[in-house]
Amino acid sequence: MKRFLIVIASLCLLILPIIAQDDVLLISEIQGAPDDADYPDSPYEGAIVTVEGIVVGDFQDGLDGRNGDINGFFLQEETSDMDDNPQTSEGVYVFERRGTILNVSNGDIVRVTGEIDEIRGQTRLEAFEVRLISANNPLPEPRQITFPLTNRDELEFAENMLVTVVGANEPFTVNDTYDLGRYGTIQLASDGRIYQYTQLNRPNGREAFEAYRQDIGLRMILVDDGLTNENALPLPNFNDAPFSAENTVRSGYQIESVTGILDFRSDEWRIQPTAPIEIMTTENPRPTESPNLGGTSRIAGVNLLNYFNGDGQGDNFPTPRGADTYDEFLRQRAKTLEALVQLDADIIGLIELENDYRDSDLSAAQDLVNGMNDFGDATRCGANWVYVDVSQPPIALNTLGTDAVAVGFMYCASTVMIAPDTVPAILRDEMLDDLGLDDIAPVFNGVNTSRIPLAVTFQEIATGEALTVVVNHLKAKGGSGDDGNRDIGDGVASWNQRRRDAVTALDAWLATNPTGTNDPDILLIGDFNAYAMEDPIQDLIALGYANLSDSEAHSFGFPLALGQSPETQGWGTLDYAFANESLASQVTGAIEWHINSDEPIYIDYNLEYKPEEVIETLYLPDAYRASDHDPIVVGLSLSSE
Secondary structure, three states, X not given: OOOOOEEOHHHHHHHOOOOOOOOOOOHHHHHOOOOOOOOOOOOOOOOEEEEEEEEEEEEOOOOOOOOOEOOEEEEEOOHHHOOOOOOOOOEEEEEOOOOOOOOOOOOOEEEEEEEEEEEOOEEEEEEEEEEEEEOOOOXXXXXXXXXXXXXXXXXXXXXXXXEEEEEOOOOEEEEEXXXXXXXXXXXEEOOOOOEOHHHHOOOOHHHHHXXXXXXXXXXXXXEOOOEOOOOOOOOOEEOOEEOOOOOOOOOOOEEOEEEXXXXXXXXXXXXXXXXXXXXXXXXXXXXXXXXXXXXXXXXEEEEEEEEOOOOOOOOOOXXXXXXXXXXXXXXXXXXHHHHHHHHOOOEEEEEXXXXXXXXXXXXXXXXXXXXXXXXXXXXXXXXXXXXXXXXXXXXXXXXXXXXXXXXXXEEEOOOEEEOOOOOOEEOOHHHOOOOOOHHHOOOOOXXXXXXXXXXXXXXXXXXXXXXXXXXXEOOOOOOOOOHHHOOOOOXXXXXXXXXXXXXXXXXXXXXXXXXXXXXXXXXXXXXXXXXXXXXHHHHHHHOOOEEOOOOOOOOEEEEOOOOOOOOOEEXXXXXXXXXXXXXXXXXXXXXXXXXXXXXXXXXXXXOOOOOHHHOOOOOOOXXXXXOOOOOEEEXXXXXOX
């Protein structure tokens, strides 16, 4: 068994070049156990020590390493010298200044002298000397870590060691890929996709939400790429090929296990892989066809992720939102149109459309119609797409409210029409007094309000059957308000009351029959910015509107707890379709069409944060990641009976 030697730092610096480092310290002693007073920090922090072990993870930057590697290697105690305490780690990270001391390889047994340091919770040995003892030694068996954990602190027991992570009950689910491009990380979750707390639970205070968040933390682990630089090359490999727009990593895909180094870096536990990662793509495969929902009409609600077309003639970029350049816009346009074509709907409610109806033929809405008509026979509609122009009577407004984005409708004029003797209608705060709701303003006008809803009664040309469709975009969760609009830490975030007020006003307005129709059927679609168990959604259900999405649907992913560790991606429904009682029995199907939210943001239309060498491999003019929200699609078989 090895003996240890601690050399006084100042003396060591003088005699290090000539000293024969024959006595070494066990790595497990450097790491310490939970009963040590300094734990989880090393009891030898600041000391000069010598250790010996086997290289289990080579991430040197320089020589044979890649520029951007994490500037060192991971050293693990040889199996014969491991202690019998499962709560002490047998690994240490060796920082050795970009490979300038000795270029090591996995399987090398080396002796290292250096100073022990704790950097943001990571125990590391800053090397002064690295001496090769032998090469090509068999690696120790990886320590298995099973998720979900019983306590996240137990990861300390395997810090810097070679491990294999597995799920106890089923394969890991790819839960988040938001940082795949910029930072080379994906997030895995055991026991399936992680949902927003209020997607599945009624809000029940800060403590309940925090308990849920902590429980979720036991299920997740990051998988990194072994690099420290942003937007790094080469891209991570999955299934023996670099990540690309074709070799995607969708949330919902599964991974049996990952083998690599358990590393604590940037305030979070992660695996630095040392073996290839195999992804199972049979779960949650990419949709390749338009959803088959039956019925005689198909209605869709589509969040466009800020579709702004500049001045409509290729100039005036960047715009307030959306594409920064005309080239980016063309990439966005191609993806958006491909998604809309594949939907093959009769009526499409548009959300996050540039609020430039005043520009008429140069407006964003007209641009989309032009693009759809250019596809000709690619849809059932052919070149017969039109949009509802609110700049024309009876609405006759240049913009819908003061927000940069607005809602809108485009529809297939060969299959549906605006019903005779009806008119498009909008709801503004000026109308709340007549509805007996003047005390809740502002709701739709001004800063931090919901966007103005648009209602249109459409008629099927073939059958003469009609329904009223209302497209909505309620106030988002960001920012901060007062009273019922404050984020109280229960998972709902901000502006809950503002969204509830919009629902109250919407229901009261529709009761006045604003379009003038004689048909009672109503379909509400759009981005309601509330998860399924939150008040606005439950209010709509109480008012008699059926939620056409099930409780475990999702259309959007967003971190469950921003600024807290572990930061976990949570999934839920923000985009809905609600049918009133008379319409509900005529619904033949509804689906959140997962072409967007599950796809990595790295394959969207944007050009920033992408190395020039791979910009083209990261982009295809297809429907995937045309937006950050998934469309909601509804099939209807309308009948007067």
